[in-house]
Amino acid sequence: MAATYDAIVIGGGHNGLVAAAYLARAGARTVVLESRQKTGGAATTESPWPDAPEFKVTRLSYVMSLMPPTIINDLKLASHGYKVYPMGPYYQAFPEGGSIMLYADDAKRNYDSVAKWSKKDAEAMPQWDAWLEGLADVLGPMLLTVPPNIGSRKPRDLIGTLRLAWRNRGLNVRTVGDVTRLMTMSIADLLDDWFESSQVKGALAVNGVIGTWAGPYEPGTAYVMAHHSIGDVGDGHLGSWGFPEGGMGAVADAIAAAAKGFGVEVRLNSPVSKVLIAGGRAVGVALGNGDEIRAGTVVSTLHPRTAFLDQVGEENLPADFARDIKNWKTRSGVVKINLALSELPNFTADPGSDLAEHHTGSVEMAPSMEFIERAFQDGRDGKPASRPFSDSVIPTSFDKTLCPDGTHIMSLFTQWVPADWNLDPHTAELEAYADRMIELYDEVAPNFKASILHRDIVGPYQMEQDYGLIGGNIFHGELSLEQLFHMRPAPGYADYRTPVGGLYYGSSATHAGGGVCGIPGWQAARAALADRKVSKSGRQARAAG
Ligand SMILES: Cc1cc2nc3c(=O)[nH]c(=O)nc-3n(C[C@H](O)[C@H](O)[C@H](O)COP(=O)(O)OP(=O)(O)OC[C@H]3O[C@@H](n4cnc5c(N)ncnc54)[C@H](O)[C@@H]3O)c2cc1C
Numbered sequence: 001m002a003a004t005y006d007a008i009v010i011g012g013g014h015n016g017l018v019a020a021a022y023l024a025r026a027g028a029r030t031v032v033l034e035s036r037q038k039t040g041g042a043a044t045t046e047s048p049w050p051d052a053p054e055f056k057v058t059r060l061s062y063v064m065s066l067m068p069p070t071i072i073n074d075l076k077l078a079s080h081g082y083k084v085y086p087m088g089p090y091y092q093a094f095p096e097g098g099s100i101m102l103y104a105d106d107a108k109r110n111y112d113s114v115a116k117w118s119k120k121d122a123e124a125m126p127q128w129d130a131w132l133e134g135l136a137d138v139l140g141p142m143l144l145t146v147p148p149n150i151g152s153r154k155p156r157d158l159i160g161t162l163r164l165a166w167r168n169r170g171l172n173v174r175t176v177g178d179v180t181r182l183m184t185m186s187i188a189d190l191l192d193d194w195f196e197s198s199q200v201k202g203a204l205a206v207n208g209v210i211g212t213w214a215g216p217y218e219p220g221t222a223y224v225m226a227h228h229s230i231g232d233v234g235d236g237h238l239g240s241w242g243f244p245e246g247g248m249g250a251v252a253d254a255i256a257a258a259a260k261g262f263g264v265e266v267r268l269n270s271p272v273s274k275v276l277i278a279g280g281r282a283v284g285v286a287l288g289n290g291d292e293i294r295a296g297t298v299v300s301t302l303h304p305r306t307a308f309l310d311q312v313g314e315e316n317l318p319a320d321f322a323r324d325i326k327n328w329k330t331r332s333g334v335v336k337i338n339l340a341l342s343e344l345p346n347f348t349a350d351p352g353s354d355l356a357e358h359h360t361g362s363v364e365m366a367p368s369m370e371f372i373e374r375a376f377q378d379g380r381d382g383k384p385a386s387r388p389f390s391d392s393v394i395p396t397s398f399d400k401t402l403c404p405d406g407t408h409i410m411s412l413f414t415q416w417v418p419a420d421w422n423l424d425p426h427t428a429e430l431e432a433y434a435d436r437m438i439e440l441y442d443e444v445a446p447n448f449k450a451s452i453l454h455r456d457i458v459g460p461y462q463m464e465q466d467y468g469l470i471g472g473n474i475f476h477g478e479l480s481l482e483q484l485f486h487m488r489p490a491p492g493y494a495d496y497r498t499p500v501g502g503l504y505y506g507s508s509a510t511h512a513g514g515g516v517c518g519i520p521g522w523q524a525a526r527a528a529l530a531d532r533k534v535s536k537s538g539r540q541a542r543a544a545g
Pocket residue numbers: 010011012013014015016033034035036039040041042043059060061062063064065066270271272273301302306334336413463466467468469473474475476506507508509513514515516517
């Protein structure tokens with residue numbers, strides 16, 4: 001006899017755990033099926049060095065920002081160990097000398113820091129911040145909105161479209177224009193409109209290309225910058241970017257503990273191979289070992305290619321939906337490098353390897369937009385970047401749980417290697433790429449190379465093979481304009497439902513993903529629970545009639 005539950009969640013990444021927690025909280029007997037030996041997916045803390053298990057790294061994702069207070073509070077994550085240290089300033093030391101620091105919440109210090117490079121830019125900075133804040137006020141709440149089915153004439157869909165228009169009735173011509181610019185421009189063109197110094201533009205361009213298969217001169221990168229700059233999704237003010245104590249794995253662990261508290265069963269080492277379908281509805285799943293598990297509600301949180309093409313099967317999908325998923329863009333060219341350090345970097349521009357403010361935020365290697373663009377052009381030409389760019393952090397400047405006293409962990413989010421490096425390990429080339437990355441930091445902090453105790457390199461192949469991130473894309477799919485909002489993951493299916501009845505979809509490839517925000521999992525559970533309520537009340541009405 002197959003085991004039976006009310007709900008099955010495929011994938012124990014943070015979105016799967018959030019979905020399961022909400023389903024169980026509403027009374028559904030829920031099981032999470034996770035293929036790996038641990039939950040968390042791309043939100044994972046691991047000890048990659050068998051000889052030095054005392055060092056733990058936040059192996060893939062590394063900073064929190066967009067998790068809405070609603071989820072944090074509903075799941076009482078703080079009581080399960082969720083604690084975030086707000087990050088310090090943005091810091092870049094320049095190979096030609098000098099440095100810049102940018103502060104999220106200190107206009108005076110920002111002015112002084114930027115004025116070192118350009119007085120004009122220092123004066124423009126408060127207006128830029130205000131402009132961005134105004135746009136974030138519009139875009140933030142959209143992250144909690146279920147995208148309407150634009151183009152559909154069904155009454156329910158028309159109501160959704162009208163509701164969205166009504167909610168945005170306060171927008172004026174100017175704001176709509178600004179949003180249009182943001183959605184269509186490159187981050188380079190946008191920054192050229194505002195600033196003159198290459199140092200400031202390099203600093204502000206980083207967020208436009210994080211995890212993106214596009215250099216700063218590509219249209220659409222202005223939006224990616226905004227996605228990473230939203231501080232409030234409309235249900236309470238979020239903290240700025242921060243380091244979770246215990247690394248990103250601790251966030252997933254807190255969600256898992258909350259889910260288990262609501263009665264969720266989590267099965268590890270349980271890869272799902274198929275979604276079972278009968279009469280056009282999902283009725284359960286088959287595991288890799290052949291076991292079957294049955295449930296009337298199935299929520300998948302896997303990459304869309306895996307979820308739909310491998311596990312549902314094209315034969316069970318409308319042809320245009322299957323085509324959309326086949327054409328889904330899922331490149332990144334990201335390489336994550338995790339380092340254990342014997343001491344903090346001693347920057348020539350800001351000497352000292354005692355903990356200082358410039359170690360506490362992002363410690364960048366993105367000295368100009370041209371530098372970032374060159375790295376992308378290398379990747380696009382089919383070569384690993386000769387001078388990669390990096391968005392790096394040293395979480396242990398706050399979090400003492402990750403390594404022994406006196407040592408540190410540094411997390412380097414680097415780009416780009418060629419888009420097809422998900423197909424082969426490229427081990428030796430990745431080692432050489434990491435050497436070049438480290439050399440760049442050594443140029444501005446000459447103790448850097450010698451301070452490295454251990455290093456761990458995770459490239460696109462490993463991301464795909466070990467973590468299910470197909471194509472090595474960090475968000476289960478690019479945040480390009482044609483894959484956002486009502487198009488994520490496909491037109492007609494952005495409401496966390498799928499072409500298969502009873503099958504819901506809540507991975508980072510849906511609206512508000514990617515990132516460790518939990519919104520896709522939350523929305524998928526809400527869609528499933530709303531449909532259960534409708535079908536239950538329908539059954540009751542039929543029984544009463
Ligand atoms: C290098 C890197 C850096 C990043 N940095 C940040 C950051 O700093 N901040 C941020 O907010 N976001 C960041 N992200 C993005 C973020 O981590 C992801 O968007 C998010 O974690 C994805 O969560 P998910 O639950 O949707 O999917 P996943 O985390 O991918 O979870 C899917 C789960 O399904 C499991 N699975 C796969 N196949 C099967 C199967 N057949 N059966 C059962 N289970 C299966 C996987 O093992 C995995 O646990 C980063 C990602 C990467 C890769």
